[in-house]
Structures are given as C-alpha cells and as structure tokens.
Amino acid sequence: MAAFLDRRDPENIEDSAERFGDRAGGWLDVMAAAGDLHPITRACMGFHLWGLAGLGGHDDLMEAAVTASRIAASDGSGAIFAPLAMGGAGGLRVSGLPPERLAHWLDGMNSAILTATRTLDDIEAWTARAETIMAQLSGRTPVALRNTFSQWPLVSAPMAESMTGASRAAVQRNLAWMEAKGLTREVTGQGRYRMWRIDTEGMRTGRNA
Incomplete structure (x- = not known):
C-alpha cells in the first residue's frame, strides 16, 4: 500500500515506512474482517476508517478517496476506479452517524455514476x-487528435504532440481547425499554457460550422 500511495518521508524514510506499515496493517486487518460486505459498502467503511487509523493528515481526504474508489470497483467487473466526486462531494462527508454516512456515500456514488454515464454518452456522441x-481532412494527425480528445478531459498542445506523434505545427493547425468548427473550445482564456476540451455544449445546441 505504501508503494501504491507513493508514501515517502524525506526526513526519516525508514522510520516513517515502519510506522505507516503498522497503521496500514491495522486498517487492512479491519477491512479483511469486513470481506463479506459489498465492495461499495466496504469502500465507505474504509474511507471513514482511514483517518481513524492515522493514515492521512488532518482534513486530507485524497488518499482515502482514491483507495476507496479502488475498493468500490473490486467486484470483478474490470473497472479500475468507481466515480466518487463527479456528482459533487456529498458522498465524502465525514460527519454524522454511520448509517447517515453510508446513506450519503450511496447517494453521492449514485449521483457520480449518473454524471459519469452522461459524460460517456456525450463523448460517444461527440466522437460520431x-x-x-x-x-474531409487527410493524414493521421486529425484521427489521432480526435482519439486523444475522446480519451482525455483536457488537452494541451504539448500533450497533443506527445499523444499523436505529430509536429507542433500540425497539432496547432488541427487544434485551430477543430476549434473553428465547434468541435473543441479553449478553456483557459490565456495566450500561453492553453488547454482545450471537447465542445459538448455546441453539440447540444446544434452549433456547427
């Protein structure tokens, strides 16, 4: 688990690893004892026990949420992560009695799954x-760039170069063309370090070139 979370303490790495290993071992023992619970319920349990086991810093929920999202998807479906916060952070509330926390968790995950499903539907429609x-475009760059946008929520020009293997000039030319056609839109509003995403709003409103 320490390797998965990339836990490193530059001041005293050996002592830190030993202490973390002890705390993680206790957390893993409790999670193993709850093996009969559904993975989504176990994920909720693990998320809320994370801080109590001393595995995270004060108000630091990122590691707990990432680990829980892995547990929730461990039902053999082939998924790597289960969405947690796509529908809001309601499922990550850390207050209330255990039944209330589980209810918030289930509601939050349900909302996140619905949001993820809509996002996948939008990506499928955008791709078509x-x-x-x-x-009308020739060459491999347009196809590679389209595939990149269908797989990543935000794309920068350097990232597009790396993903497509195309030259900077070819990438810039195709990015400008896609934006002009209403397929993508730039989201930073800056002259440098710009990022693009697929334009699903234009798709819904029927905006087309």
Whole structure:
C-alpha cells in the first residue's frame, strides 16, 4: 500500500515506512474482517476508517478517496476506479452517524455514476459528430487528435504532440481547425499554457460550422 500511495518521508524514510506499515496493517486487518460486505459498502467503511487509523493528515481526504474508489470497483467487473466526486462531494462527508454516512456515500456514488454515464454518452456522441465533420481532412494527425480528445478531459498542445506523434505545427493547425468548427473550445482564456476540451455544449445546441 505504501508503494501504491507513493508514501515517502524525506526526513526519516525508514522510520516513517515502519510506522505507516503498522497503521496500514491495522486498517487492512479491519477491512479483511469486513470481506463479506459489498465492495461499495466496504469502500465507505474504509474511507471513514482511514483517518481513524492515522493514515492521512488532518482534513486530507485524497488518499482515502482514491483507495476507496479502488475498493468500490473490486467486484470483478474490470473497472479500475468507481466515480466518487463527479456528482459533487456529498458522498465524502465525514460527519454524522454511520448509517447517515453510508446513506450519503450511496447517494453521492449514485449521483457520480449518473454524471459519469452522461459524460460517456456525450463523448460517444461527440466522437460520431467529429468523425463526420473531420472526414474531409487527410493524414493521421486529425484521427489521432480526435482519439486523444475522446480519451482525455483536457488537452494541451504539448500533450497533443506527445499523444499523436505529430509536429507542433500540425497539432496547432488541427487544434485551430477543430476549434473553428465547434468541435473543441479553449478553456483557459490565456495566450500561453492553453488547454482545450471537447465542445459538448455546441453539440447540444446544434452549433456547427
């Protein structure tokens, strides 16, 4: 677990690793004892026991949430993570009695799953639309760039270069073309370090070039 979380203490790495290993071992023992619970319920349990076991800093819920999202997806479906916060942070509340926390957890996960499903539907519809609009373009860069946008929520020009293997000029030219056609939009509003994402709003409103 220490390796998975990349836990390192530059001041005293050996002592820190030993203390973390002891605390993690206790947490793992409790989680193993709850093996008959559904993975989503176990994930909630593990999330709320994380801080009590001394595994996270004060108000630091990131490691607990990441670990819980792995547990929730451990039902053999092939998923790596279960969405937790896509529908808001309601499922990550740390106050209330255990039944209330579980109810918030289930409601939050349900909301996150619905949001994730809508996002996947939007990406599928965008991909079909992009294939039609970009059919007039030749070469491998447009196809590779379209695939990149379908797999990542935000894309920068350097990232696009790395993902597609295309030159900077080719990437910049295709990014500008896709933005002009309403397929993507720049989200930073800056002249440097810009990021693009697929334009699902334009797709819903029927905006097209």
